[in-house]
Amino acid sequence: MLDLPTRGNRASGVVSTAAGFASARPAQREPDSRARFGLAGRVLVVTIGFALLAMGLFYVARLASYRETWLHNKITVAQTALEAFDAVGSHELSPDIARKVLESIGLKAIVVSTPSGRRTVSASPQPAADISIDPTREAFLDSVGAAFRTLAAGRGQVVAVTEATAADGGRIEVTLDETPLVAALWRVSNTFLNIALLIATVVASVLWTALWIMVLRPMRRLTSNIIAFGQRPQDVSRIIAPSGRDDEIGRAEKALAAMQKTLAHELAQRKRMAELGLAVARINHDLRNILSAAQLISDRLATIPDPQAQRLAPRLVATLDRAIQFCQTTLTYGAGSEQPPERRPFDLNKMVQDVAETARDEHGEDIDYHVDIPPRFEVYADPDHILRVLENLSRNAAQALLEKGVAGGRPKSIRFAAIRTDGEALIEISDTGPGFPPDRKERIFEPFQKSTSQAGTGLGLSIAADLVTRNGGCIDLAPAKADDFYCGARFLIKLPTPERAALTNARPGVEA
Structure with a gap:
C-alpha cells in the first residue's frame, strides 16, 4: 500500500524579509566604456604574427637557396666555357680573349685543378680573393648566415668559389665580384617582401574572418548577453536565445539559456517571497492581538453548560492557541532567530x-x-x-x-x-x-x-x-x-x- 521513492532532503522556499533580499543583491557596477584590446584584436594580431612568421621562415630558406643556386650557376657556366674551348682544341687563350670571355660570364678568373695538372684562365693580373667559399660543404644554418652576410656586404668584394668536378675528380675554382650577387639578393628580398605581405594579408584576412564567424562573434554574443543579464537578471527578455548550432558554442548557449531561465525564476520567487515576508511581518502583530481576544471569548464559551459547546470549546481553544503560536513563530522567523522544531x-x-x-x-x-x-x-x-x-x-x-x-x-x-x-x-x-x-x-x-x-x-x-x-x-x-x-x-x-x-x-x- 505504501511506497516511498528514495529522495534527498528537499530544498524548499523560505520566506525572507525585503531588507534581506535587498542586501543579498550586490551593487551593480557600470561597465567600463573605454576601448579595450579584446579577444578579437588579440586573435587578429596573433593570426598576422603567425602568418608573417611562416613567411619569414620561408624567406630565409628561399634567400639561402637562391645564393647557393647563383654560385653553382657560375661554376656551371665556367665549366661549360672551358669545355667549349677544349672542343675546338684551344687550350691556351690570349689575354684579350680570356678577358672577353670572363666579362661575358661575369667572372674574373677560372682555375681548374686535376691530377694531371692545373689550368688557369684569367685576365692579367689575377685578382686576389677576399674570402673563399665551398657551397657544397655548407650546412643549412651556415648557408643562411652566409646569405645574410652577403646581403650586408659592401660593393667590390671579391670571392673565390670552389667546387669539386665529378668528371675527373678535380676541383674548379672561380673568382668573381660579389656585387651582382648582392644586387640579386636584394631584388629577391624586395620581390619576396611584396609577395609575402600580400599572401600574409590574404591568409590573415581569410583566417580571421573564419575565426570571427565561427568563434569570435558567437563568443562576443555570449559575453555581451552574460553582462547584460548580470545587470538585470530578473528580466526574462535578456535570456539568450540559442542559435541552434550543434558544436561546443551551441551547447554552451543552450546551457546558458537554461541556467538563466532557472536563475530568473528563482529570483522572481525570491522577490515574491520577500514581499510576502514583509506583508506577513506587518500583519502578524495585529493578527496576534485579534486571536488573543478571540481566545478570551472561547474561554468563556467553555463555561456554558450546553453539551455541544462543551465538546467544541476545547478544540476551539486549542486551535486558537496554535494560531497565536504560529503568529509568534512567524514574527520570530522574520527577525532572523527562528527556533528549531521541538x-x-x-x-x-x-x-x-x-x-x-x-x-x-x-x-x-x-x-x-x-x-x-x-x-x-x-x-x-x-x-x-x-x-x-x-x-x-x-x-x-x-x-x-x-x-x-x-x-x-x-x-x-x-x-x-x-x-x-x-x-x-x-x-x-x-x-x-x-x-x-x-x-x-x-x-x-x-x-x-x-x-x-x-x-x-x-x-x-x-x-x-x-x-x-x-x-x-x-x-x-x-x-x-x-x-x-x-x-x-x-x-x-x-x-x-x-x-x-x-x-x-x-x-x-x-x-x-
Missing part, C-alpha cells in the same frame, strides 16, 4: 483523528474520511509542524474533490494510512480526485505553484515540504495506482520513529 514522540493516530473530525465538521457528508493507522502509532517530530502538514494536505485534497470532482465515478473520499518499516514511519494521504497534471508534478513543492485552486497562494505544499524536511523526514508525490480505489493524488511522508531517534541520538554525528 521534536518528541506523539500519537499520530490521535492527531489524524482530530484532523479528520475537524474536516468532517467543515464538509459534512460531502467527503468521506478514512483513517487506516494503528492505535498508538508514534512518530518522532514536532507535533505542531506535522499537524500543519496534515491539515494542509487534507485541505488541498478536499478542495480538489469539491472543485474538480472525482475520477471514475468514485465517491469523494480521503484516506490517511501509515505503517512502520526499517525504523521509519511511512504516512500516506491519498484521495479519489483527478490527481495532478503531468506538467506540474515536478514543481508542486516550489513556492507559488498552485496545486488545486487558483484562489490559493500556492504556498501550502511548499510549507509542508519545509516542515517535513526540518523534522528529519521527506515528502513526495507518489505515482497514482490505477487499480487502487484511491487513485488520485498520493502523498507519501517519511518520518523517524522514536526507536530510530533513540538509536540515532546514541550515535553522535548521525542525522535523524
Whole structure:
C-alpha cells in the first residue's frame, strides 16, 4: 500500500524579509566604456604574427637557396666555357680573349685543378680573393648566415668559389665580384617582401574572418548577453536565445539559456517571497492581538453548560492557541532567530483523528474520511509542524474533490494510512480526485505553484515540504495506482520513529 521513492532532503522556499533580499543583491557596477584590446584584436594580431612568421621562415630558406643556386650557376657556366674551348682544341687563350670571355660570364678568373695538372684562365693580373667559399660543404644554418652576410656586404668584394668536378675528380675554382650577387639578393628580398605581405594579408584576412564567424562573434554574443543579464537578471527578455548550432558554442548557449531561465525564476520567487515576508511581518502583530481576544471569548464559551459547546470549546481553544503560536513563530522567523522544531514522540493516530473530525465538521457528508493507522502509532517530530502538514494536505485534497470532482465515478473520499518499516514511519494521504497534471508534478513543492485552486497562494505544499524536511523526514508525490480505489493524488511522508531517534541520538554525528 505504501511506497516511498528514495529522495534527498528537499530544498524548499523560505520566506525572507525585503531588507534581506535587498542586501543579498550586490551593487551593480557600470561597465567600463573605454576601448579595450579584446579577444578579437588579440586573435587578429596573433593570426598576422603567425602568418608573417611562416613567411619569414620561408624567406630565409628561399634567400639561402637562391645564393647557393647563383654560385653553382657560375661554376656551371665556367665549366661549360672551358669545355667549349677544349672542343675546338684551344687550350691556351690570349689575354684579350680570356678577358672577353670572363666579362661575358661575369667572372674574373677560372682555375681548374686535376691530377694531371692545373689550368688557369684569367685576365692579367689575377685578382686576389677576399674570402673563399665551398657551397657544397655548407650546412643549412651556415648557408643562411652566409646569405645574410652577403646581403650586408659592401660593393667590390671579391670571392673565390670552389667546387669539386665529378668528371675527373678535380676541383674548379672561380673568382668573381660579389656585387651582382648582392644586387640579386636584394631584388629577391624586395620581390619576396611584396609577395609575402600580400599572401600574409590574404591568409590573415581569410583566417580571421573564419575565426570571427565561427568563434569570435558567437563568443562576443555570449559575453555581451552574460553582462547584460548580470545587470538585470530578473528580466526574462535578456535570456539568450540559442542559435541552434550543434558544436561546443551551441551547447554552451543552450546551457546558458537554461541556467538563466532557472536563475530568473528563482529570483522572481525570491522577490515574491520577500514581499510576502514583509506583508506577513506587518500583519502578524495585529493578527496576534485579534486571536488573543478571540481566545478570551472561547474561554468563556467553555463555561456554558450546553453539551455541544462543551465538546467544541476545547478544540476551539486549542486551535486558537496554535494560531497565536504560529503568529509568534512567524514574527520570530522574520527577525532572523527562528527556533528549531521541538521534536518528541506523539500519537499520530490521535492527531489524524482530530484532523479528520475537524474536516468532517467543515464538509459534512460531502467527503468521506478514512483513517487506516494503528492505535498508538508514534512518530518522532514536532507535533505542531506535522499537524500543519496534515491539515494542509487534507485541505488541498478536499478542495480538489469539491472543485474538480472525482475520477471514475468514485465517491469523494480521503484516506490517511501509515505503517512502520526499517525504523521509519511511512504516512500516506491519498484521495479519489483527478490527481495532478503531468506538467506540474515536478514543481508542486516550489513556492507559488498552485496545486488545486487558483484562489490559493500556492504556498501550502511548499510549507509542508519545509516542515517535513526540518523534522528529519521527506515528502513526495507518489505515482497514482490505477487499480487502487484511491487513485488520485498520493502523498507519501517519511518520518523517524522514536526507536530510530533513540538509536540515532546514541550515535553522535548521525542525522535523524
